[in-house]
Amino acid sequence: MKALRDLEIFHQAADTGSLSEAARRLELTPAAASAALKRLEEELGVPLFLRSTRSLRLTDEGRVFLEHSRQAMQLLIEGQEAALGGSADSRGVLQLSLPSDLGRNVLLPWLDEFQAINPGLQLRLLLSDHLADFYRQPLDLTLRYGKLPDSGLVALPIAPANQRILCASPGYIRRHGAPASPLELTGLNCLCYMLSEYVHDRWRFTRDGQEMTVQVTGDRIADDGDAVRRWAVAGEGIAYKSALDVAGDLAAGRLIRLCPDWRGETVPLNLVCSDRRRISPMVQKLREFLSRQCTALAATAAAHLG
Amino acid sequence: MKALRDLEIFHQAADTGSLSEAARRLELTPAAASAALKRLEEELGVPLFLRSTRSLRLTDEGRVFLEHSRQAMQLLIEGQEAALGGSADSRGVLQLSLPSDLGRNVLLPWLDEFQAINPGLQLRLLLSDHLADFYRQPLDLTLRYGKLPDSGLVALPIAPANQRILCASPGYIRRHGAPASPLELTGLNCLCYMLSEYVHDRWRFTRDGQEMTVQVTGDRIADDGDAVRRWAVAGEGIAYKSALDVAGDLAAGRLIRLCPDWRGETVPLNLVCSDRRRISPMVQKLREFLSRQCTALAATAAAHLG
DNA sequence: GAGTATTTTCAAATAATATTTGAAAGTTAT
DNA sequence: ATAACTTTCAAATATTATTTGAAAATACTC
Numbered sequence: 199m200k201a202l203r204d205l206e207i208f209h210q211a212a213d214t215g216s217l218s219e220a221a222r223r224l225e226l227t228p229a230a231a232s233a234a235l236k237r238l239e240e241e242l243g244v245p246l247f248l249r250s251t252r253s254l255r256l257t258d259e260g261r262v263f264l265e266h267s268r269q270a271m272q273l274l275i276e277g278q279e280a281a282l283g284g285s286a287d288s289r290g291v292l293q294l295s296l297p298s299d300l301g302r303n304v305l306l307p308w309l310d311e312f313q314a315i316n317p318g319l320q321l322r323l324l325l326s327d328h329l330a331d332f333y334r335q336p337l338d339l340t341l342r343y344g345k346l347p348d349s350g351l352v353a354l355p356i357a358p359a360n361q362r363i364l365c366a367s368p369g370y371i372r373r374h375g376a377p378a379s380p381l382e383l384t385g386l387n388c389l390c391y392m393l394s395e396y397v398h399d400r401w402r403f404t405r406d407g408q409e410m411t412v413q414v415t416g417d418r419i420a421d422d423g424d425a426v427r428r429w430a431v432a433g434e435g436i437a438y439k440s441a442l443d444v445a446g447d448l449a450a451g452r453l454i455r456l457c458p459d460w461r462g463e464t465v466p467l468n469l470v471c472s473d474r475r476r477i478s479p480m481v482q483k484l485r486e487f488l489s490r491q492c493t494a495l496a497a498t499a500a501a502h503l504g
Numbered sequence: 505m506k507a508l509r510d511l512e513i514f515h516q517a518a519d520t521g522s523l524s525e526a527a528r529r530l531e532l533t534p535a536a537a538s539a540a541l542k543r544l545e546e547e548l549g550v551p552l553f554l555r556s557t558r559s560l561r562l563t564d565e566g567r568v569f570l571e572h573s574r575q576a577m578q579l580l581i582e583g584q585e586a587a588l589g590g591s592a593d594s595r596g597v598l599q600l601s602l603p604s605d606l607g608r609n610v611l612l613p614w615l616d617e618f619q620a621i622n623p624g625l626q627l628r629l630l631l632s633d634h635l636a637d638f639y640r641q642p643l644d645l646t647l648r649y650g651k652l653p654d655s656g657l658v659a660l661p662i663a664p665a666n667q668r669i670l671c672a673s674p675g676y677i678r679r680h681g682a683p684a685s686p687l688e689l690t691g692l693n694c695l696c697y698m699l700s701e702y703v704h705d706r707w708r709f710t711r712d713g714q715e716m717t718v719q720v721t722g723d724r725i726a727d728d729g730d731a732v733r734r735w736a737v738a739g740e741g742i743a744y745k746s747a748l749d750v751a752g753d754l755a756a757g758r759l760i761r762l763c764p765d766w767r768g769e770t771v772p773l774n775l776v777c778s779d780r781r782r783i784s785p786m787v788q789k790l791r792e793f794l795s796r797q798c799t800a801l802a803a804t805a806a807a808h809l810g
Numbered sequence: 811g812a813g814t815a816t817t818t819t820c821a822a823a824t825a826a827t828a829t830t831t832g833a834a835a836g837t838t839a840t
Numbered sequence: 841a842t843a844a845c846t847t848t849c850a851a852a853t854a855t856t857a858t859t860t861g862a863a864a865a866t867a868c869t870c
Contacts, residue, residue: 201507201508201827201828202507202508203828216846217846217847217848218845218846218847226828226829226830227829227830227831228846228847228848229829229830229831229847229848229849230828230829230830231847232847232848232849233828233829233848234828234829236848237827237828242584242587242588243584243588244584244587244588249846249847249848250836250837250838250846250847252836252837252838252845252846252847253837253838253846253847254847259587259588260587262583262586262587263583263584263586263587265583266579266580266582266583266584266586267579267580267583269576269579270575270576270577270579270580270583271576273572273573273575273576273579274572274573274576276572277568277569277571277572277573277576278548278549278550278569278572280568280569280572281548281550281565281566281568281569282548282549282550282565298631301731302728302730302731302734306731306734306735306738307738310735310738310740313723313724313740318723319723320722320723320724320725321723321724321725322698322725322726322727323724323725323726323727323728323731324726324727324728325604325726325727325728325730325731326632326634326727326728328632392628416626417619417624417625417626417627418619418626418627418629419626419627419628419629420628420629420630420631421628421629421630421631421632422608422629422630422631422632424608424631424730425607425608425612425629425631428608428612429612429616432612432613432616434616434619507856507857509857522817523817523818523819524816524817524818532857532858532859533858533859533860534817534818534819535818535819535820535858535859535860536857536858536859537818538818538819538820539819539857539858540857540858542819543856543857555818555819556817556818556865556866556867557816557817557818557819557864557865557866557867558816558817558818558865558866558867559817559818559866559867560818
């Protein structure tokens, strides 16, 4: 894939259903457009169009690739604009990226509290579990689970010992019973989380130096942590979620921990500053505030870990 | 921006802090790498690196563009892989994309109901307001607000007359009063929604053939409809949201409609099938089910529109 | 501090790639 | 059936990318 120009030609051809029209729009000859498309197809290894001598029709592969490449082009445009525009680093605006479940169910009220203490502060929130979104915007602070990509970011561990726990609603447990060990998960409906087409369906546990990985299945998968938790609370199955996410539900009895003698995998929570030079006094203040609150929450969550 | 190769060189140079090392990795001469980088900088219109004769250091612009272009490259790779891999069109699995607020707060229980009626059905949910996510996966069904990009998709209007309404919590109204007209919004805290760095802060209204657009401000912005609604319910300000999203809150009295004599902009809800050839009996069944449920909800929402 | 190694960039030469041109074959509309 | 339009082929031409050789500057080692 050498040329973005080839992608442009592909997009125009897809939009118009005609190579000649695409060529005209881009001020090329049809032969040039034809050659560009052929190059692209060879590089990708798939046909992008079904052709007749008079028109083009997208293949399934073509359609899939069209969607991805459209977004890629858009990202490059946005990147140029962002670079040209400079960072609107106007004081008083903080941009935060938060995980979906923890962000909307735990952090929103905290941030309301922080804003009440700091009038004049404007917050911009990006709520998503997708790591891709992590890069898209210039962020002042990011809360993320797990290991972050190696990018020289400044990371402050908030809950380094946080782990996933098995849990289900009282209703689900009444109907299906509580598994005596994680092995029994194979006979139960497990609510899986998915990220970038990767389904997390290998749930890991340890006990007394003993390791167990269970391949689980279920009739629901979502790419959003909040959705998975809602399913669990609604009694649709068993979830394997961050203890921080479900601390409130556990305390309220909406969810009950299962197999408490087995320890789930560790998912540390990190607070990340994207750039040392971005650490204004307000960012520092918010960082300390969130750190304190998360530490207290982690202690509450730990109380359920035994 | 002609060449993806130039982007590759940029990435390697950023990773290594050295043009020569980047060149070696890509089996080019330093002069070629240098020329490529220069081309890219000229096309973008910004310096990407600060240079000494012996090393490179990213500029702020370079850093911003690096993040965007990294993701763009990743998208192209994913697009190729997806095109090569074909669509895992195994029966019994339906993949749905839903708006964040409506999806998690309204549709999840409906889908639970649908799955109870149709045992053996596996659902994969993608919850996001970002149109980018719409394209990333092969989707069986998509619920989306507003006008969709022209892409030859099969769209079924679900709530074509759905509109945005002004609303706030009883608490907020008690503290700040209810605006007599949308013009008074300028003096109130407005909870804005943001998508791809575009903040929706021009709220539009009509009444008796009369149009009004109000530039609003507020101390909270999120890229997630659910977060905006939560702010409103928590009494942090005024929201301008889809009537469908807040129908339940209005009915429960958590939110109160403001300026009911003014009509907000129309945001039709569409149910989209990504490809005619994808319409299996189960997709058809789900489509009809969702269509019925949404129609009923729209009728409930309409009751609040007067 | 001096010498050496390495870097980045310039300009000209060379190589590689993209586009045009002209023509052929096929489809679609009238 | 005919005309108009399309896509693609192959050769010629144009454009762009890379290499080569050299210069200037920095960083490292002694």
